[in-house]
Amino acid sequence: MSRLLRLSLLIALLLTACAPAATPAPTAAPLRKIRLPMGYIPSVQYAPFYVAVQKGYFAAEGLEIEFDYSFETNGVQLVGADELPFAVVSGEQVLLARAQGLPVVYVLGWFQKYPVAVIAPAGAGVKTPADLRGKTVGVPILAGASYVGLRALLTAGGLRPEDLTIREVGFNQVEALTAGQVDAAVVYSNNEPIRLAAQGQAWDVIQVSDYAVLAANGLLTNEAVIQREPELVRGLARALVRGMQAVLADQAAAYAICQQFAEGLKDDAVEQQVLAATAALWQADRPGWSDPQAWENMQATLLDAGLLTEPVDLSRAYTNDFVP
16 A cells, blocks of 8 residues: 555544534424413404414424313412413402412503493493493493403492492393393403494493503413513513514404314404404503503502402512513
């Protein structure tokens, strides 16, 4: 073997020995499953969540969302006990839970407007909060978002509960109203008024958000999760806001995605109107932001209604630190 050939082989062996070992192809990390109590049945109203799943926004944050629509699930209690990291709740539930000593924290304001309204047949003379004087008003229960919204309207109209009759009718407000059992009923502004109007009936609608700014639906976690896993909170909030923005950018595409998550949805014009009305409630210059005044107003309403006996520390009840 010539000297030149031996030298070439030696150089080749040295280069092979110094070459780095082949790196195995990376494998995707498994997604972390999050069970999320929603508080209601599958609906177009949850379009930002469905879009965030379908478009991979949650997955991009390393999350897989399991929607929990169980009525028996008390999301606030489970989050307060640190048994679940998140739940979708209405603003009044946060302050009531804090008053009970639960360390829950509201971290993303999904709805910017309180989604409650009072409806009455057109021509009945019920067009403003003050017009409720002397009327019988149906409400599901004497608690919850509907009752809180009604109490806010009474305050706006200069009324006290004794100035009218508030009748607890369960979740049959529309039936009680159409049967003439009540003069007006408390409903969700992005739902029943649209469905009733589609039936050709004329109704007057008093929107709570036209008279009061209240903390509405949003994302709940707890102090332990915030301290233990702040990036988990940040990631879920970021994905949800991306979902909200995507719905606003293309509601037709968002509705098509909703059809994959909520059974029974077809190319229904009424359901599409419900989606549009819902999107209008959470549209904002900075999606997810909580208005401090809305929390002040909510606490004042709960105190006036006797649902809170003393103020809670609002600075610990909500935060904007995780809003993208």
